[in-house]
Amino acid sequence: MLIKRPADIKSSEITDKELYLNRRQFMQTASAGAAVLGTGLLAPGLLGPMSTAWGATKLDNVAKGKFSTDEPQTSLKDITSYNNFYEFGTDKGDPKRHSGSLKTRPWTVEVEGEVHKPRTFDIEELLKMPLEERVYRLRCVEAWSMVIPWIGFELSHLIKLVEPTNNAKYIQFVTLYDTEQMPGQRRGILDWPYTEGLRMDEAMNPLTIMGVGLYGEVMPNQNGAPIRLVVPWKYGFKSGKSIVKIRFVEEEPPTSWNMAAPHEYGFYSNVNPTVNHPRWSQASERRIGDFFRRKTLMFNGYEEQVAHLYKGMDLKKLY
Ligand SMILES: Nc1nc2c(c(=O)[nH]1)N[C@H]1C(S)=C(S)[C@@H](COP(=O)(O)O)O[C@H]1N2
Ligand SMILES: [Mo]
Numbered sequence: 001m002l003i004k005r006p007a008d009i010k011s012s013e014i015t016d017k018e019l020y021l022n023r024r025q026f027m028q029t030a031s032a033g034a035a036v037l038g039t040g041l042l043a044p045g046l047l048g049p050m051s052t053a054w055g056a057t058k059l060d061n062v063a064k065g066k067f068s069t070d071e072p073q074t075s076l077k078d079i080t081s082y083n084n085f086y087e088f089g090t091d092k093g094d095p096k097r098h099s100g101s102l103k104t105r106p107w108t109v110e111v112e113g114e115v116h117k118p119r120t121f122d123i124e125e126l127l128k129m130p131l132e133e134r135v136y137r138l139r140c141v142e143a144w145s146m147v148i149p150w151i152g153f154e155l156s157h158l159i160k161l162v163e164p165t166n167n168a169k170y171i172q173f174v175t176l177y178d179t180e181q182m183p184g185q186r187r188g189i190l191d192w193p194y195t196e197g198l199r200m201d202e203a204m205n206p207l208t209i210m211g212v213g214l215y216g217e218v219m220p221n222q223n224g225a226p227i228r229l230v231v232p233w234k235y236g237f238k239s240g241k242s243i244v245k246i247r248f249v250e251e252e253p254p255t256s257w258n259m260a261a262p263h264e265y266g267f268y269s270n271v272n273p274t275v276n277h278p279r280w281s282q283a284s285e286r287r288i289g290d291f292f293r294r295k296t297l298m299f300n301g302y303e304e305q306v307a308h309l310y311k312g313m314d315l316k317k318l319y
Pocket of ligand 2: 084140141142235236237
């Protein structure tokens with residue numbers, strides 16, 4: 001995400017100095033394995049032969065959900081072959097090529113911390129939550145976007161089951177850590193496991209879902225099987241994939257991209273066309289499959305649903 005300059009950013013937007021400073025800063029903040037800079041981040045040979053293993057399985061009892069956009073949907077092919085999932089490599093095609101090694105059964109999600117009823121959910125239980133199809137825009141911080149027909153359930157349903165204490169102000173989401181299944185974790189590109197966080201009111205917002213599938217079927221490995229977060233008004237990286245732990249905490253939790261590059265990626269990471277990334281504009285985006293760029297919308301077009309969460313906050317500082 002941050003390490004390589006996205007192909008669709010004009011080089012004129014990025015000065016050598018900025019690149020240099022950013023690299024230097026990355027060297028200082030990233031954990032081991034600084035050899036990642038410059039050329040290919042992961043030697044292809046490191047990853048070994050693996051196949052994609054999405055045995056298409058229909059999800060039943062899926063209601064038509066709220067908040068769906070009726071914009072044209074990105075093709076299944078693009079949604080499943082143009083991915084960011086650094087646990088499987090940093091090229092857009094790597095997750096599809098290499099995520100066949102991810103074993104999604106058995107799978108549990110541990111819920112702990114500031115809750116009255118800590119609990120470990122089996123994935124089969126979570127698949128029985130009230131599932132809805134939600135067609136959401138996804139806007140990556142690299143300035144491309146997609147429209148994805150997710151299947152998932154509102155995170156608020158899960159939160160209510162575990163009964164947060166009064167101290168629960170934030171939630172941290174933690175991805176699987178397993179260097180056998182996730183070869184990208186053998187390199188110190190990020191501080192593994194991948195971790196993300198939301199403020200409690202963001203997590204409770206009805207737009208926030210736990211995704212378990214897309215296009216009517218179970219989640220493809222490369223999109224974060226068997227269960228991932230989907231937060232459509234934030235940059236894509238806030239939506240952690242292959243979640244194994246949900247921790248309720250009192251303080252703002254550390255998050256992987258913020259730790260890697262604090263000046264580029266803040267805790268909030270709301271889609272905001274008026275606050276540029278230090279190295280490129282966020283005013284427009286390229287919808288995958290389109291030729292022309294389009295304007296990026298405040299909160300990715302979900303302003304009506306979420307603007308109230310940030311009333312009185314300086315979003316230039318709290319980016
Ligand atoms: N565990 C994990 N989750 C992750 C990432 C990652 O590298 N690892 N990349 C993020 C980024 S940068 C984006 S844009 C979205 C991409 O989701 P998609 O591949 O399903 O479109 O996943 C996010 N979730
Ligand atoms: Mo992203």
